[in-house]
Amino acid sequence: MASGGPAADDGGDSDGDKGGVRAALSGLTTRGRSFLAAGVxxxxxxxxxxxxxxxxxxxxxxxxxxxxxxxxxxxxxxxxGSRRLTPSRVPTGSEARVHLRMDNVSRLPTGLLMLQDRVPYVLGPRPRFVLDRVEAGGRREVSYRVRSDLRGRYPLGPLQLRLSDPFGMCELTRSFSAHDTLTVIPRVEALPAVRMTGEASGYGDGRNRSLALAGEDDVIPRGYRHGDDLRRVHWRSTARYGELMVRREEQPQRARCTVLLDTRRDAYQGAGPDSAFEWAVSGAASALVHMLERGFSVRLLTDTGNSVPGEGADGFAGATQETADSAGLMMDTLAVVGHSDGAGLSASYDVLRGGNEGLLVAFFGDLDEDQAAVAARMRRRSGAAVAFVLDSETWTRGRAPGQGRAPDAARLTARVPAAAEERVRPLREAGWTVLIVPPGMPLADLWRMAERQRTGSGAYPAGGAAGTTGGWS
Incomplete structure (x- = not known):
């Protein structure tokens, strides 16, 4: 909720008063100027x-x-005046309602008021309201709706009030200083609960190695991390290494999942709500929310090697934060993510090769031979890797000129170009589960197909085997 008085309230400075008087005289209407001229x-x-x-x-x-x-x-x-936005974060295509409230805090009633809020063009027309006489101490409340098919962060305000006297002699426009921000996040699609490799639960640092628990001398220490209990400090190791060390203890730890989003400008063609890049962003958002809800500790990573700032240890969120807060932070990042000018995936590979990252879910654009080789190497240290590839040739062939999304039947029967399959062959050979995404295909269907392909139950219909050219089932 944002509130505030008019921005012109400067508290009585003489120069400000003179400027205010001049501004007030400039607000004379044609009627007021005519009366003044006639009187003179x-x-x-x-x-x-x-x-x-x-x-x-x-x-x-x-x-x-x-x-x-x-x-x-x-x-x-x-x-x-005040403004209240509900909700402040909405998916693309959904509506938010803005509530405006005007309070007359003077002892005199107002005249006719025209209320106007400043909103970006993509949210709709600029709302205007005419308020009749507001009694002393009274208030008026109005509301309007905003909607955007494009994600982003959009400022609302400042609120403008046009004052008019009962005789129509003068009209003054005053602006309030308060602003609000509407965050339009990617649309999140509900995904089915399928089992992915790397989902098995484990405990603490001892999940990948056996810890000796016979005595304190056998405890394997590690460096202190922000948030660690000071009662776990291992003083002998601290004195030995010259830095604060804590004991490794058996404690629950969530399975990890990294969602990789390819944002390279050269990897996508087209723009708009139905473009391949927007599908990839929406897919990454859906995967993030789904994995957080399933109890994973999740990290959002882009091709530039950057992850969402302000998260938990090693860039993962969910293990030490509330799921809703973690999801909100990542959604805010995806709301404003744009194309990068990078030409390759090397930066993200450098981040992933640092350790065992658990499940890896990637959304790629066009992959040439070099970038396919880099992406294939990402699989080596991951428990499982699933790639959704938005090949430009597939999207161009799958959408007729002048049309939006292809009909359901056309999407399900569209054949994958042989060239696209050849480009992703290095990923399949490295152990990736790869699905080439046709235009407008629901991610939920692809999610099920990824599980069937991974388990060998067949993600393709008769006549096409996993890893070969075939139709979608």
Whole structure:
């Protein structure tokens, strides 16, 4: 919820007051200027002709718009506005509602008000509301909806209020200083609960090695990590190594999963909500949420070697944070992720080769011979690796010109080009489970197919075996 008074509330500086008075006089409407001009003309004529009654009429005509200006000039300090956004994070194509509230904190009623909120073009038309007279101490509440098919972070505000006097002599526009931000995240698709290699549960650092637990001398220490219990400090090792060391203890640890998103500009063709890159971003978001919900400790990694900042140890989130917070942090990152200018996957490979990363789920764009070889080497230290490859040739062949998503029947029967299969052959030979994604194919169907291909139960129909060209089942 954002709130605040008008930005012009400067507290009485003399130069600011002069500027405010000039701004208020510039707000005179055509009616107000006409009254003022008529009053001045009447006063001049009264002086020339010596008519006292005409002078009184002229003064009345001239003073009325000036009084309206003075009243509106003081009103700017006595109106408060606030904005409430529900929810502040929405998937693409979903709506959020913005609630606006105006409070008259003065002792005098207001005149006619026009309320306007500034929103980006992609969220829809600029909302405008006309508020009738607001009594002293009263308030008015209005709301409007925003929606975007493009992910991103969009500012809302500042809120603008146009004040008008009852006689229509003056109109002033005041802006409030508060802003809000609407985060439009990728659409998340519910995925089926299939079993992937590397999902087995384990315990602590002892899951991959046997720890000697016979006595304190046999305890294998490790370096202190932020958040470790100080009661686990191993003082003998600390003195030996000159840095704080803690005992390795048998404690539950979640299985790990790395979701790799290829963002290379050269790897994708097309733009817009139905482009291959947006499908990959949505797929990565769906995989992240699904694996977090299944109890995995998850890391989001891009081809640049960067992971989501502010996460737990080694860049993984979920083991020490609440699942909702971890998912929200990654969704915010995916909401603004764009194309990188990198030409290869070497940076992400350098991150992955540092240790056993558990399950690896990758969303690749076009892979040439060199990048396919780099991607194949990522599999060596992973418990399992699943690749969804969005080949440009497949997407170009799968969508007719001038059409959006292909019909369901066409998607399910589209044949994978032989050239695309040849490009991903190094991944299959390295042990990857590879699926070449046709345009608009639901990730849930591909998720099931990946499990069937991994277990050898057949992800392809008759006439096509895993690793060869065939139709989608």
């Amino acid at each position: 003309a009447a006063a001049v004529c009264a002086y020339v002709l010596g008519q006292a009654d005409l002078l009184r009429v002229g003064l009345l005509l001239a003073v009325l718009p000036l009084v309206c200006v003075a009243v509106l000039y003081r009103t700017r300090y006595r109106v408060a």
